[in-house]
Amino acid sequence: MAAPPSILELDNRPQSWGSLLRELWRYRDVAYELSRTDFRARYKQASFGILWALAVPLLQAAVIAVVFARIAHLGGRDFNYPVYVISGVLAWNYFAMTFGTASAAIVDGADLTGKVWFPRLILPAIPTATNAVGFLASIVALVIITPLLGVGLGPQLLWLLPACALVLLFTLSLSALIAVLHVYLRDLRYMVQAGLLVWFYATPIIYPARVVHLPGGLFDFNPVTGMVDLFRLATLGPAATQAAMGGEGDITRAVIVSVVTVVVITALALELYRRHDRLVSDLM
């Protein structure tokens, strides 16, 4: 019964790494409950609930696949363009949709942060988690659709696991980093929206990298390239993926860039939370 009393000690120093991680662990149930509530609140009004989260990105991917294949002739004989587009759009869509909301989550959560303490990292984590449900469901749908579009599945499908993990971690860490910066720089919200628009076209999602001849495999240094590449590797297989990338691209290099980016951003974000976790509500 008599648990050791919890002791809160505060001064002007940043909290220690240990305390940062302990607090996150202590509040895991709160994070789960907040995410669950967010998810349920979001889909409560829609009669088909989660189906919408699944249908919208799939429909969007399908439209792009049809339109660009017919109009821009972006496809090719050596890879399946619809599967290429759908796998890329699903990953991008999750990232962009989540990042847009999550990077403003701390500012938008001011009514919570001013009234009760919990690690602020939870706030950007909530949309990351709730959107992940629809995202993972859409990846299941991708696995079902791929053979219907004429691409045989193989053991390379296992690449979906690291692919999803990488996208989730990238989304979480970048959202968390921007969310805390957003408190101090309120115009980041608009920069994020503008940035996402440019970023979408700067990433080989609707077009294969080989149609845009960037010198030195520059595409690979965009951290999202490695992630969408992994999704293509899982569905289209290595040969077709490499074909779409063209001679300049190197999938290993792209994935390494992605992983390193995630590690660096995560470290930066944690350091920022360590210093500002209990200060962000001061500026609300």
Next chain:
Amino acid sequence: MSEAITATAVSKRFWKLDEAPTLVGSLLNRSSRTELWALRDVSLTLHAGEALGVIGRNGSGKTTLLKLLAGITQPTHGRIRVVGRVAPLVSVGVGFRAEMTGRENVLLNGMLLGLTRTEVRQRFDQIVDFAELWDFIDTPVKFYSSGMFVRLGFAVAVHTSPDILLVDEVLAVGDIAFQVKCTERIREIQDRGATVVMVSHAIGAVRAISDRVLLLDHGEVRSDGDVEEGIGRYHELLSSDRSENLERVMSEGEKIYTGGATIVERRLIGPHGPMHYAHRDQRLRVEASVRFDTDVESPMFAMQVIDQSGHVVYAKHSRISFEYHRYRAGQEAEMSCEFDPALGGGTYWARCVVLSNDGRRILALDDRGEAFFIEPTKGASGAADLGGVVLVDGIDTDVLAEDEEARAQSLRQ
């Protein structure tokens, strides 16, 4: 007794920004900011089981202190140590989602206040009982009235069985019956040995709960200790705020302030000595010492009671038959006025005025007035308390209500 809360030389600085901070703004070097010390060098030790009322004017740092104790923000200088489970009642219904039902919101809110999922489930029935909301517990809270919303939020908060309860103004909401229930519940928590820190403008609520008062002004501790002393000094601060306003009111009409006498000292006396808190049934007396600075022929002495908006709600002048009385420069006079504070609940100021013989010139204005608080009578509202009694079918409803409360009390014991 063990220390529950220790604050050592705590200061908290906020940056006051002219506009929202932006990247573009800082690149253009356009952002300007001024510092604002919400707390300066505040030290405080609170033992387990103590109940502290924190009072002060708006912007005195009360809420900042509470936020520091709740761990929402960290101090700029100094150290804070809080031992035990804290229930921050900084506002009711934190994290409530309008589209979710009462049931779902209780779970989330309880967890945000530090309970585990199992603990919320165990206490769920008690919480809904307390809020008296069984009929609506599966209704989305967006259909709740504000009263129901507050009841549910408060019910969760007071069922977290905290070691330390932080309360900010929440008692000022909800209907009177529920406010009484909340106060009782806070007392129960206190009786179980919990430490309570309560921030409020409602002096009545502070008196009902605290056994110690901390008065903050501009972020500094002005008084820490005796409840009456703290409240008295708070009222002094309030009246110094109003002095300008009062002077304006006095100079309205044909009266002009000319000076000629000074109010040296004044006191407000109740049945048991000096006081700042009264019930309408108690008779109060204002006493003042007046010193004349010039020779004055037959002055008029007056007592006025002023309400929060600066209006004179009552005034009494000395009788005109007090003529032919002459004061010389340097001479002193003692005046006093006894009155029944048959006023509606709230804060008032009693002050003394010395006027010229024709009543057109103000010789001395006790602009600081002596503040006092009138406890509201249950079921009564308005500027005055005329002691009304409502009979229904010949039954006195007040007596009925008291009987019911007594019965409820005996049932609990």
